[in-house]
Amino acid sequence: xxxxxxxxxxxxxxVSPDGRPDTDLLVDRFGRVARDLRISVTEKCSLRCxxxxxxxxxxxxxxxxxxTPDEIGRLVGIATARFGVHDIRLTGGEPLVRREIVEVVxxxxxxxxxxxxxxxxxxxxxxxxxxxxxxxxLDRVNISLDSVDRQHFAELTRRDRLPAVLAGIxxxxxxxxxxxxxxxxxxxxxxxxxxxxxxFAVEHDCRLRFIEQMPLDADHQWAREHMVTAETLLAELGRxxxxxxxxxxxxxxxxxxxxxxxxxxxxxxIASVTRSFCGDCDRTRLTAEGTVRSCLFGDAETDLRGxxxxxxxxxxxxxxxxxxxxAKPWSHGFDTGAPDPETFAPTTRSMGAIGG
Numbered sequence: 001x002x003x004x005x006x007x008x009x010x011x012x013x014x015v016s017p018d019g020r021p022d023t024d025l026l027v028d029r030f031g032r033v034a035r036d037l038r039i040s041v042t043e044k045c046s047l048r049c050x051x052x053x054x055x056x057x058x059x060x061x062x063x064x065x066x067x068t069p070d071e072i073g074r075l076v077g078i079a080t081a082r083f084g085v086h087d088i089r090l091t092g093g094e095p096l097v098r099r100e101i102v103e104v105v106x107x108x109x110x111x112x113x114x115x116x117x118x119x120x121x122x123x124x125x126x127x128x129x130x131x132x133x134x135x136x137x138l139d140r141v142n143i144s145l146d147s148v149d150r151q152h153f154a155e156l157t158r159r160d161r162l163p164a165v166l167a168g169i170x171x172x173x174x175x176x177x178x179x180x181x182x183x184x185x186x187x188x189x190x191x192x193x194x195x196x197x198x199x200f201a202v203e204h205d206c207r208l209r210f211i212e213q214m215p216l217d218a219d220h221q222w223a224r225e226h227m228v229t230a231e232t233l234l235a236e237l238g239r240x241x242x243x244x245x246x247x248x249x250x251x252x253x254x255x256x257x258x259x260x261x262x263x264x265x266x267x268x269x270i271a272s273v274t275r276s277f278c279g280d281c282d283r284t285r286l287t288a289e290g291t292v293r294s295c296l297f298g299d300a301e302t303d304l305r306g307x308x309x310x311x312x313x314x315x316x317x318x319x320x321x322x323x324x325x326x327a328k329p330w331s332h333g334f335d336t337g338a339p340d341p342e343t344f345a346p347t348t349r350s351m352g353a354i355g356g
Contacts, residue, residue: 019326020322020323020326024082024083024084024318024322025083025084026079026083026085026284026321026322026325027322027325027326028294028325028326028327028328029326029327029328030279030328030330032279032280032281032282032328033084033282034083034085034281034282034283034284034294034325035083035084035085035086035087035282036085036086036087036089036282036283036284037076037079037085037087037088037089037283037284037285037286038089038091038283038284038285038286039067039072039075039076039088039089039090039091039108039285039286040090040091040092040093040285040286040287040288040354041066041067041072041090041091041092041093041095041098041101041104041288042061042066042092042093042094042095042097042098042288043058043059043060043061043092043093043288044057044058044060044092044093044094044097044098045057045058045092045093045094045097045122046094046096046097046122046124046125046159046161047094047122047124047157047158047159047161048157048158048159049144049146049156049157049158049185050156050157050158050189051185051187051213055158058093061288061289065289065305066288066289066290067286067288067289067290067305069100069103069104069106069107070107071290071305071308071309072104072107072108073107073108073110073111074111074308074314074317075286075290075304075308075317076088076107076108076111076112076115077111077112078314078317078318078321079112079284079321080111080112080114080115082314082318083318083321083322085112085115085284086114086115086116087115087116087118088108088112088115088116088117088118089117089118089119089120089142090104090105090108090117090118090119090120091119091120092120092121092288093288094121094122094124095119095120095121096121096122096123096124096125096126096129101129101133102129102132102133102136103136105117105119105133105136105137105138106136106137108137109136109137109138110137116139116140117137117138117139118138118139118140118141118142119133119138119140119141119142120141120142120143120144120183121141121142121143121144121168122143122144122161122165122168123141123143123144123145123164123165123167123168123169123171123172124161124164124165124168125164125168126141126143126167126168126169126171126172127167127168127170127171127172128171130168130171130172130174130175130177131175134175134176134177138177139177140177140179140180140181141172141177141180141181142181142182142183143165143168143169143172143180143181143182143183143206144182144183144184144185145165145169145182145183145184145197146184146185146190146193146197147162147184147190147193147196147197148162148166148193148196148197148200149193149196150162150163152189152193153165155189156189156190169182169204169206173204173205173206178205179205179206179207180204180205180206180207181206181207181208181209182197182201182206182207182208182209183209183211184197184208184209184210184211185210185211185213186210186211186212186213186228186230186233186269187213187228188228190228191228191232191233191236194210194233194236194237195236195237195239195240195241198237198240198241198260198267199240201265201267202260202261202263202265205265207265207266207267207268208267208268209255209267209268209269209270210230210233210267210268210269210270211269211270212227212228212229212230212269212270212271213227213228229271230256230269230271233269234258234269237267241260241261241267242260242261242262243258243259243260243267244258244259244262245257245258246258246259246266254270255268255269255270256268256269256270256271278330278331279330279331281295283296284321284325285354286304287301287354289305290303290304290305290306290308291303291304291305292304292320292321292324292325293354294324294325294327294328294329295328295329296354297329298328298329300324300327301324302320302321302323302324303320304317304320304321307320
């Protein structure tokens, strides 16, 4: 089946669509409620991973177009106090390259004292900033690591920075951000090192999760026939480890878990293409420029930054956000049913520009 074009991003009007129920929750037409907020703080990154960014990086966003720490704090306050959001993750690009990242974490924590505050990072430089981030209110980190082989890592990321990443992982562990979660993108290029990566995670008491590659690469090279499936990965890991299926503790959690060798260690697989979990999705996303994306694969965006800077009240911002989430598609940009994986098409923005 040919790919279906999803078109170019467009900004919705800042009003709730007709038919939305009278509730403060971020509910959509299919009854799902968003309680997990992902906030991109920058499009910049210190790596150039082949599945995420072009070699030259993404087009730069002017500094005055980024949400400020105060604006991020205000939006987090609305999300937690009005919508009941309880999980907040800062993403990028690479959050650590943003100069004010400690201030951002501090503003988020002040606005949401009872929420879980985490960060997805490549860990380069984390060892030097982790204590300040923890003091500011950071609870945990998810660290991207696709290989523990230095040459292979350099090929995948176009940068010879594995020692810096490993130092960041050690820094996170030493700072008490346990359990440290490691994320690896599952591709033919990473399958050959999957067992070594799991052995590293078990040795350092980290939780490893493999993520099926999605059509969100900036170079638009993704193809369904080149995907490595969860079944293929399990067979590869099974050559060295005994894996016991544990399933999901939370239906909204994207990772299915397996116990490793009967011990306390686990490995997860996020099979976002072959085992879609869209029906239980509970996420809402803010881009670095302050637009809401209700779906990772939906190109529609709702501008909240304009409301913030145009004198809009918290009620105005909340109504726009609720309207965006009410219009959330069912699955991967499609309004009805789970799409056949063959119909996946790249979004106009790549993962690095959207925020993971």
